[in-house]
Amino acid sequence: MRELGIIEDGALLIENGTVASVGSSRRIENLSEAKRAREVDATGRVVMPGFVDSHTHLVCGPPRLRDYEMRISGASYQEIGEAGGGILHSMRSIRSASSKRLVWEAKRYLHLMGAYGTTTVEAKSGYGLDHASELKILRVLEACALEQPLDVLSTYLGAHVVPPEYQDRPDDYVDWMCRAMLPQVRRRKLATFADVYCERGAFTLEQSRRYLSAARGFGFRLKVHADQFSQSGGTQLGIEMGAVSVDHLEQAGAEEAAALSQSGTIATLLPGSVFHLGLERYPPARLLLDSGCAVALATDFNMGTSPTFSMPMVLSLACARMRMTPAEAISASTINGAHALGMAGRVGSLEFGKQADLLVLEASDYRELPYFFGSNPVAQVIKKGRVIVPRPEK
Numbered sequence: 001m002r003e004l005g006i007i008e009d010g011a012l013l014i015e016n017g018t019v020a021s022v023g024s025s026r027r028i029e030n031l032s033e034a035k036r037a038r039e040v041d042a043t044g045r046v047v048m049p050g051f052v053d054s055h056t057h058l059v060c061g062p063p064r065l066r067d068y069e070m071r072i073s074g075a076s077y078q079e080i081g082e083a084g085g086g087i088l089h090s091m092r093s094i095r096s097a098s099s100k101r102l103v104w105e106a107k108r109y110l111h112l113m114g115a116y117g118t119t120t121v122e123a124k125s126g127y128g129l130d131h132a133s134e135l136k137i138l139r140v141l142e143a144c145a146l147e148q149p150l151d152v153l154s155t156y157l158g159a160h161v162v163p164p165e166y167q168d169r170p171d172d173y174v175d176w177m178c179r180a181m182l183p184q185v186r187r188r189k190l191a192t193f194a195d196v197y198c199e200r201g202a203f204t205l206e207q208s209r210r211y212l213s214a215a216r217g218f219g220f221r222l223k224v225h226a227d228q229f230s231q232s233g234g235t236q237l238g239i240e241m242g243a244v245s246v247d248h249l250e251q252a253g254a255e256e257a258a259a260l261s262q263s264g265t266i267a268t269l270l271p272g273s274v275f276h277l278g279l280e281r282y283p284p285a286r287l288l289l290d291s292g293c294a295v296a297l298a299t300d301f302n303m304g305t306s307p308t309f310s311m312p313m314v315l316s317l318a319c320a321r322m323r324m325t326p327a328e329a330i331s332a333s334t335i336n337g338a339h340a341l342g343m344a345g346r347v348g349s350l351e352f353g354k355q356a357d358l359l360v361l362e363a364s365d366y367r368e369l370p371y372f373f374g375s376n377p378v379a380q381v382i383k384k385g386r387v388i389v390p391r392p393e394k
């Protein structure tokens with residue numbers, strides 16, 4: 001992860017939205033196809049792959065500004081919930097919102113993510129929690145995938161929290177998802193992944209196992225929210241079930257690191273939520289990396305715990321608070337993010353045959369990316385060979 005394969009004075013040739021050739025400027029400029037190409041001059045700047053944000057809750061309701069103020073003043077999660085905030089507040093707003101409104105909002109967020117250099121986004125359901133609303137969110141994501149330039153991969157996260165209709169009957173809710181929702185979502189091709197929040201107050205290890213087994217049976221690839229606030233056993237469960245990634249891992253320790261290092265499962269770390277909640281315990285990135293685990297970084301974009309569009313900010317947090325090197329952070333947010341989405345053959349690095357998803361940074365050294373925290377160094381974004389940032393003139 002520390003080897004970025006940097007080419008000093010490099011160039012690449014894009015044809016039909018894919019990387020046709022990459023190497024030294026002299027070699028690329030001498031190719032006959034290059035003579036006819038339109039040139040984008042990036043002299044003195046860094047060119048790198050677009051970010052792959054492999055964990056977002058893109059459709060998650062309006063900003064939770066009152067929750068934010070209450071938490072700053074010391075209110076507990078429970079007190080915020082009792083005052084009408086929290087996840088259930090977002091759920092009610094999603095249930096009553098029109099699809100049109102949700103598509104408009106999600107496209108706006110995707111546009112902002114693109115401006116910070118994200119070119120591929122994973123997006124979860126999980127704020128509808130009933131049949132109609134979960135399908136509504138997944139269709140919103142489907143529309144987003146078609147109506148704007150970023151790649152959007154959908155995840156069914158029905159197992160986010162137990163909805164009010166099933167209060168005190170969580171097992172019935174899990175049964176219902178396994179029987180009614182998972183097969184339907186799969187049949188309608190509305191999601192590639194199924195995800196579960198394996199945590200105290202959400203779903204137990206046993207319920208998570210039941211849900212993941214059913215999902216795997218229907219052909220979903222699996223993800224798990226694991227070890228965020230307590231050691232839930234979710235990491236080991238994810239590995240056992242062959243999950244493509246286990247996400248969060250703030251509480252993971254040596255056992256989880258050892259198990260992950262022997263597996264093909266990616267450890268996706270989400271420092272934005274630790275930062276926004278004002279917590280001190282970041283995921284143990286050094287332990288995971290030094291144990292030989294494959295680590296990815298993502299925003300965890302959502303209104304409750306991580307309201308950020310900015311992968312550059314996530315990289316700054318990973319370096320300053322988790323002791324990842326700038327090179328490790330870049331690998332984690334590009335190629336490893338792509339692995340966490342099963343997309344590494346198409347995106348995440350600038351190699352022959354891959355999608356031409358790339359960034360031109362207003363920086364002369366890649367280390368400036370995490371170093372100038374809170375800023376946006378992205379000058380240009382090219383998605384499948386087309387300039388999308390700055391927006392082309394019509």
Ligand SMILES: [Zn+2]
Pocket residue numbers: 055056057225300
């Ligand atoms: Zn999440």
